[in-house]
Amino acid sequence: MKIVIERDALVQSVQDVMKAVSSRTTIPILTGIKIVATQQGVTLTGSDSDISIESFIPAEEEEKIIVDVVQPGSVVLQARFFSEIVKKLPQPTVEIEVQSQFLTFIRSGKAEFSLNGLDPEEYPRLPQIEEENVFKLPTDLLKNMIRQTVFAVSTSETRPILTGVNWRVENGELICTATDSHRLALRKAKIETESEQSYNVVIPGKSLNELSKILDDSNELVDIVITANQVLFKTKHLLFFSRLLDGNYPDTSRLIPTDSKTDVVVNTKEFLQVIDRASLLAREGRNNVVKLTTLQDGMIEISSISPEIGKVTEEIQSESIEGEELKISFSAKYMIDALKALDGTEIKISFTGAMRPFLLRPLHDDSMLQLILPVRTY
Amino acid sequence: MKIVIERDALVQSVQDVMKAVSSRTTIPILTGIKIVATQQGVTLTGSDSDISIESFIPAEEEEKIIVDVVQPGSVVLQARFFSEIVKKLPQPTVEIEVQSQFLTFIRSGKAEFSLNGLDPEEYPRLPQIEEENVFKLPTDLLKNMIRQTVFAVSTSETRPILTGVNWRVENGELICTATDSHRLALRKAKIETESEQSYNVVIPGKSLNELSKILDDSNELVDIVITANQVLFKTKHLLFFSRLLDGNYPDTSRLIPTDSKTDVVVNTKEFLQVIDRASLLAREGRNNVVKLTTLQDGMIEISSISPEIGKVTEEIQSESIEGEELKISFSAKYMIDALKALDGTEIKISFTGAMRPFLLRPLHDDSMLQLILPVRTY
Numbered sequence: 001m002k003i004v005i006e007r008d009a010l011v012q013s014v015q016d017v018m019k020a021v022s023s024r025t026t027i028p029i030l031t032g033i034k035i036v037a038t039q040q041g042v043t044l045t046g047s048d049s050d051i052s053i054e055s056f057i058p059a060e061e062e063e064k065i066i067v068d069v070v071q072p073g074s075v076v077l078q079a080r081f082f083s084e085i086v087k088k089l090p091q092p093t094v095e096i097e098v099q100s101q102f103l104t105f106i107r108s109g110k111a112e113f114s115l116n117g118l119d120p121e122e123y124p125r126l127p128q129i130e131e132e133n134v135f136k137l138p139t140d141l142l143k144n145m146i147r148q149t150v151f152a153v154s155t156s157e158t159r160p161i162l163t164g165v166n167w168r169v170e171n172g173e174l175i176c177t178a179t180d181s182h183r184l185a186l187r188k189a190k191i192e193t194e195s196e197q198s199y200n201v202v203i204p205g206k207s208l209n210e211l212s213k214i215l216d217d218s219n220e221l222v223d224i225v226i227t228a229n230q231v232l233f234k235t236k237h238l239l240f241f242s243r244l245l246d247g248n249y250p251d252t253s254r255l256i257p258t259d260s261k262t263d264v265v266v267n268t269k270e271f272l273q274v275i276d277r278a279s280l281l282a283r284e285g286r287n288n289v290v291k292l293t294t295l296q297d298g299m300i301e302i303s304s305i306s307p308e309i310g311k312v313t314e315e316i317q318s319e320s321i322e323g324e325e326l327k328i329s330f331s332a333k334y335m336i337d338a339l340k341a342l343d344g345t346e347i348k349i350s351f352t353g354a355m356r357p358f359l360l361r362p363l364h365d366d367s368m369l370q371l372i373l374p375v376r377t378y
Numbered sequence: 379m380k381i382v383i384e385r386d387a388l389v390q391s392v393q394d395v396m397k398a399v400s401s402r403t404t405i406p407i408l409t410g411i412k413i414v415a416t417q418q419g420v421t422l423t424g425s426d427s428d429i430s431i432e433s434f435i436p437a438e439e440e441e442k443i444i445v446d447v448v449q450p451g452s453v454v455l456q457a458r459f460f461s462e463i464v465k466k467l468p469q470p471t472v473e474i475e476v477q478s479q480f481l482t483f484i485r486s487g488k489a490e491f492s493l494n495g496l497d498p499e500e501y502p503r504l505p506q507i508e509e510e511n512v513f514k515l516p517t518d519l520l521k522n523m524i525r526q527t528v529f530a531v532s533t534s535e536t537r538p539i540l541t542g543v544n545w546r547v548e549n550g551e552l553i554c555t556a557t558d559s560h561r562l563a564l565r566k567a568k569i570e571t572e573s574e575q576s577y578n579v580v581i582p583g584k585s586l587n588e589l590s591k592i593l594d595d596s597n598e599l600v601d602i603v604i605t606a607n608q609v610l611f612k613t614k615h616l617l618f619f620s621r622l623l624d625g626n627y628p629d630t631s632r633l634i635p636t637d638s639k640t641d642v643v644v645n646t647k648e649f650l651q652v653i654d655r656a657s658l659l660a661r662e663g664r665n666n667v668v669k670l671t672t673l674q675d676g677m678i679e680i681s682s683i684s685p686e687i688g689k690v691t692e693e694i695q696s697e698s699i700e701g702e703e704l705k706i707s708f709s710a711k712y713m714i715d716a717l718k719a720l721d722g723t724e725i726k727i728s729f730t731g732a733m734r735p736f737l738l739r740p741l742h743d744d745s746m747l748q749l750i751l752p753v754r755t756y
Binding site: 081116273 | 459462463466467468482487488489490491492493494651652654655658659686687688689690691692693694
């Protein structure tokens, strides 16, 4: 293999596939990046066996030569060294040449590196996915849907299925749900598809976090293909594969209350700041609990006590309070997470008593909701 | 005690004294910040017993009221909570009121915090320093002198005296020296003083690092007072005290070679980048060693081999090479540290053979030098 390639294109591509490479792996070759050069261009692959990322650098783009493939071929190079080297090369073009026994030379300007490469035949094959049933989402919407749900997955392995986000596709709509059994996040959106196929799968939270980092903020469409045990996200030059979690996701629809006894509308940013201040002392305690009390004239009191340190009380003017008076305690962290996830300058919080889960939704927007279980205080 | 104070002035002052507060201390009251309010203003103090910082907020500055002292008094508040609270207060003014048993209320807008305070009488007194023999340095020069030497102190406690920077004052000049016995950094400058007093003390590296963080980048003069076991740095509103290290600093002057056999002049930035690239693979190895070889026509070769990973070679055009041919190996880290510390676009490196320490100096500038011991390679 021998190629001459634009450094910046290579750096970007290496950075993308690095997101899948783990330094802690039981399969030594997965600490490497696979490089395959053909006349069409260069393909880089990184994988930790849960996530695999393939990045393609075309030989030519917009009538500009990006890669000159002098001799096609392939090699696997240690990801950590290779990525550091390409970032620091002195000149805008790089020559990569693989000699016998995969000894690889990387040359740029007057700098020459040689790296001991590995046999690409030993690198695991990526799953082959039939692209029959594809649905599409704009990149920015996909990133938002991930951001608004993935934080609510469980971090505990006691119920592994809850470490993923449930993706259901039905009737031309994608519904993403995540819960750690103390709170729940839900976001739905119309998808573009020509198929009637419905799906119900669970994607590891970690995969979605990595996917989100790798996607840019454009509104170009991402192709999504779901199979029995893999999901593939496809952009112009990237393939992102993730395995799916085994098992059935719990039916969360019955958790979401349909009636309410107290409805409060607040300014999202103001309310977030008040909760944040109230949690300053509570963070020290075991459970970071703050208390909400409805007062007269649309005022709400947020308070928190940490006996050894001190206490904090603050009043905030709501937009409106309807229904019964209420005193309720909840985790400040869950509330802050939920408020940050919701779009909209005003949110409506719907309570059904101090012991029942409550709902947060942007005013006049049914596409997203957050649910939080209260904390019992005695 | 009761005061009404500008939040931003308080935040800045708290941030400054926090640099001296350690969460790991054997003296519980030192996890707090001492606040003393008098008619002149408010003084905050933080200390970890090695370093103490006192910040003064005047009642009035430039005809603007900063603090309204309703009732003078004092209290000690938990530094971590107090600093987080003041940063997040909703309004630009803050009321602080101490009630019985040092229970302290912090109010801003509709937010009210109460913190359990501690008795200020239990807070250790700061050293009393006679300000007889003061010398002065501009803030930016002082920061540079610290930056150019402190990185070279020893991080090992086997010879505690080497964890500090030696400050010698003689003949109207301050000479700062640091060494970890593998490399040495030296920087000198004229000082402003009316006294003939000479000093030879050792200031802990950690103290100088913290001092450097707390000083702004102005060219206002800093007053420096040295006593038998303390040094005091004094700016407009700040007092920074550090204890001195006990013991005699080794005489380093005889380490610095006065003759040379090979003199090389290189562009600092280019040379730094070449060394950085050469060390990419070497970092993995035990000692991060690179090799320098003089070639024909003013060329220098920098190379490094890490048998299991690969090797790197790069040539760089020097400005000049004078004297004997040379092959020498040294720590890439020490070289990078030294190059970053030296000012000047061109530096001169003076070697006295492959086994002897070598010197780096900016071209035409005798106020600073870096010395590095080579590594023997077989």
